[in-house]
Amino acid sequence: MLVEINFDGIIGPSHNYAGLSPGNLAATRNRGLTAHPRAAALQGIAKMRANLRLGLTQGILLPHARPDHDWLAALASDYADADSHLQAQAMSASAMWAANAATVSPAPDTADGRCHLTAANLVTMPHRSHEWPGTLAQLRLAFADPAFAVHAPVPAPFGDEGAANHMRLAATHDAPGVEVFVYGEPGGPFPARQHPEASRAVARRHGLDSARTLFVQQSDEAIAAGAFHNDVVAVANGRVLFAHEQAFADQDRFYDDLRAALPEVEIVEVPADQVSLGDAIASYLFNAQLVTLPTGETALIVPEEARETPSVQAWLETHVAGNGPIRQVEVVDVRQSMANGGGPACLRLRVVADPATIDSRFLVDAARLDRIASVVEMHWPEAIDADAIGDPALVTRIESARRALLETLGTVELIDR
Template sequence: MLTEINFDGIIGPSHNYAGLSPGNLAATRSHGAVSRPRAAALQGISKMRANLRLGLVEGILLPHARPDHQWLASLHTRYEEASDHLRAQALSASAMWAANAATVSPAPDTADGRCHLTVANLATLPHRSHEWPETLAQLRIAFANDAFRVHAAVPPPFGDEGAANHMRLAGGHDRPGIEVFVFGVPGGAFPARQHREASEAIARGHGLDRARTFFAQQSPEAIEAGAFHNDVVAVANGLVLFAHEQAFADTASFYAGLRAALPEIEIVEVPASQVSLEDAIRSYLFNAQLVTLPGGDTALIVPEEARDTPSVWRWLQEHVAGNGPIRRVEVVDVRESMGNGGGPACLRLRVVADPRTVDPRFLVDEAKLDSIGEVIERYWPEAIKSDDLGDADLIRQIEEARSRLLTSLRIVELIDR
């Protein structure tokens, strides 16, 4: 039976605040702050545990090998000799944001009736551009069953940032859906990371029906305000599209097309007069998990920052009280991830599939989360300061921590990548 599985990225032991992401205002503000990798990873485990208790199906994606010695070797240097900036890029834990791992088209949408995944190239920023080979290796293990097709990345220079710029609307997870690819137009103060050409290539590779595939431009105002991915200003699930008024460049035409293709759609638009773009981005109101609970209700899983932002919390309470499509709001603590610019939705990649077709090592229950938590408690660094990145003992601890986790999960084929 097809169901939505949320694959959460386990926050890696090298999680730090190096400020490597222009346009990501939270990451820029946190530059140089002390990070807490152990607390960050445990916050992620707590979010997964909360999702399990809501009746959702959970999976995991694993921390990448850090520092990335292979990438540094391709630059003809070693970690010990590299500049501070290259060290930070080689040590980045940003693969924890699984929404950037790939773009996923479920089997009901594709020409061959298989679930297709295309790994994101993340070509725009150096610290993320070297993630895709290890992500591809993980996806090809987790989704080795013939029910899936896993594609390599679209080649640069066409930037692709994965599911963070992709939405799906459907009357049920097992029904054909509408797939929406959101792209940006270069030329502003911050980079537009998703290129239309990359989105179009993915749609072709997945064998999508052109009549049920939309390409929408993200508004330049949203990008300038710090919405470096579409999922910072819009999210969709089931028949519900939840978006800020200023999310898209041509809202009227886009919404009209969606309504013509899917008359049952419910578009929940938050007016700028009630929640400013600034408040929406600071609180990560839309970088939330919009999910269907087992009973059929739509719920929104938001970070604590949404509750801490008066305009956002007021809008949410009024919407739920007014019998809107979103019937329930759940609050989670992911402050360490938020400090680097990633909310609840950033931390997960949704895959609609039969769980029996997924490598069981990548699926979790409460007991497995307990086991993962024990490894994190024992081996993850408690804190990393900006001037710690040259500490050889810290690097050894980071490398050992990942190895211990993969060994405990019996996914040892990834250890030496």
């Protein structure tokens, strides 16, 4: 039976605020602050617990080896002697944002009837460009069953940032869907991270039906306002597209094409005169998990910041009180992730598959989350100051903390990946 599974990235012990991501307003604004890796990871685990209570199927992706000594070696450097900016890039815990891990096309959409996953290359930002080998190793382990096809990244220079710029709509999760690839065009104050050629290459690899595949340009206004990924201004699930009025360059054409490909689609557009782009991005209203509950109803899982933004809270209350498709709003605390520019949707990769075909070590229940939380509480640093990145004692603690988690979960083959 095919179901949607949310694979959340466990926030790693090297979580810090180095401000490495131009265009990500929260990350640059909070550069230099003290980060709290233990609290961050426990917040992410609490979000997964809440998903389980809602009746959703939950998976995990694991922290990568940090510092990335292999990447530094390729630069003819080692961590102790590296410049501070290279230390920060090698130490980044950004793989926690699993939405950037890969693009996923479920079996009902593909020519060969397998679920296809292409690891994202993330070449636009140096600190993320070296994530893909660790991601690919995990994907090939978790999805080794013949029901899946796991692909290496699209080659540079065509930047691909994974599911954060990809949406899927379908009558039901196990029905053929319409896949929407959202790309940006360079030229504004911030880099456009998704190249159209990367999106087209992924669609060809996955064997998608061209009649049910759309390529849509993100608006320049959205990117300039800080929507560095499409999932900061739009999210889709089932029949529902939830988007800001200024999300796309040619909104009307996109909506027409989408209705032609999926006549039953329900489009929920938030007007700019009710919620500005600035409020939408600051609150991460759209970087929410839009999910189908076991009852069949659609729910929206938003960060605390959405409830604390008056225009956003007012819109949510009005929509839920009306007859719109989003019938329930759940609020989660992921403030440590939010301060680095990642909301609830950033932390998860959605895969439609039969759970029986997935390596069980990457699926969790409440008991397994208890074990993960115990490791975090015992081993994750409580705090990392901005000037502590080069501390050898911190490096040792981060590496031993990750090892403890992998040993607890029985995934020791990933220790060096």
